[in-house]
Amino acid sequence: MRALNLTLSFADSTVLRDVSLDFSERTVTTLLGPTGSGKTTFLRTLNRMNDKVFGYRHQGDVLLGGQSIFSRGDLMEFRRRVGMLFQRPNPFPMSIVDNVVAGVRAHKMVPRKHLKGVAEARLVEVGLWDAVKDRLGDSPFRLSGGQQQLLCLARALAVNPEVLLLDEPTSSLDPATTEKIEDLIRSLTGRLTVIMVTHDLAQAARIGDRTALFFDGRLVEEGPTEQLFFSPQQPETARYVSGLFGDRRPLGGRER
Numbered sequence: 073m074r075a076l077n078l079t080l081s082f083a084d085s086t087v088l089r090d091v092s093l094d095f096s097e098r099t100v101t102t103l104l105g106p107t108g109s110g111k112t113t114f115l116r117t118l119n120r121m122n123d124k125v126f127g128y129r130h131q132g133d134v135l136l137g138g139q140s141i142f143s144r145g146d147l148m149e150f151r152r153r154v155g156m157l158f159q160r161p162n163p164f165p166m167s168i169v170d171n172v173v174a175g176v177r178a179h180k181m182v183p184r185k186h187l188k189g190v191a192e193a194r195l196v197e198v199g200l201w202d203a204v205k206d207r208l209g210d211s212p213f214r215l216s217g218g219q220q221q222l223l224c225l226a227r228a229l230a231v232n233p234e235v236l237l238l239d240e241p242t243s244s245l246d247p248a249t250t251e252k253i254e255d256l257i258r259s260l261t262g263r264l265t266v267i268m269v270t271h272d273l274a275q276a277a278r279i280g281d282r283t284a285l286f287f288d289g290r291l292v293e294e295g296p297t298e299q300l301f302f303s304p305q306q307p308e309t310a311r312y313v314s315g316l317f318g319d320r321r322p323l324g325g326r327e328r
Contacts, residue, residue: 074134075132075134080110082128086289089289092132096265096281097265102270103270104270105312121156136150153233158224159243169188169191172227173187174227191226194230198225225256234265237267242254242270242272285306285312287312292309293305293306
């Protein structure tokens with residue numbers, strides 16, 4: 073996936089200016105920056121989540137497999153290829169098992185008789201199977217917040233995306249579930265590309281192969297995570313990672 077000279081606006085307000093950014097296949101890229109820096113708007117654009125927002129306009133392009141994501145085509149198929157996990161869990165109002173295979177069923181990816189097997193495989197992958205195997209027909213809203221987020225991750229993975237977008241997926245979770253999701257993210261890099269917004273510097277350092285810093289609607293710096301933290305090329309980056317500005321969480325550990 074590749075952004076080319078991307079400028080994003082809502083009505084008369086420009087929120088992101090002339091961003092070009094390459095995302096290497098099968099890597100984790102973390103997006104950092106203060107609230108209002110444009111990183112979440114950028115992430116949502118990569119999935120075309122802003123298309124129906126009043127006043128939204130874009131200039132420039134985003135390419136997936138060499139093709140513009142804004143060209144006319146099957147939006148449902150595009151969102152199968154580019155999945156998204158949000159800050160708050162958003163299970164569908166259907167059973168646990170039906171949540172996992174909702175996309176698989178919609179895309180007719182496997183015969184009906186294989187749906188339960190797909191659900192089991194993905195629930196095992198995210199570490200949720202043992203907790204739900206005896207209540208697959210239950211409402212997902214009876215699960216804890218952390219379990220709901222794992223369920224949503226299983227649902228996203230079930231359709232075999234090429235790219236997975238994560239918008240602060242662990243910000244409301246306990247440390248144990250956060251660690252579980254981070255381990256899962258790292259395990260996914262052998263088969264898909266992950267792009268994640270986070271305010272947690274320590275999290276970016278733990279899981280990011282590359283990191284990009286946004287500030288005031290601009291892409292300030294992007295590069296290997298270790299380089300960005302310990303040998304930043306821009307003064308804004310040096311100030312941000314050292315804690316001199318921004319609403320980020322500390323590099324030394326998780327926020328409790």
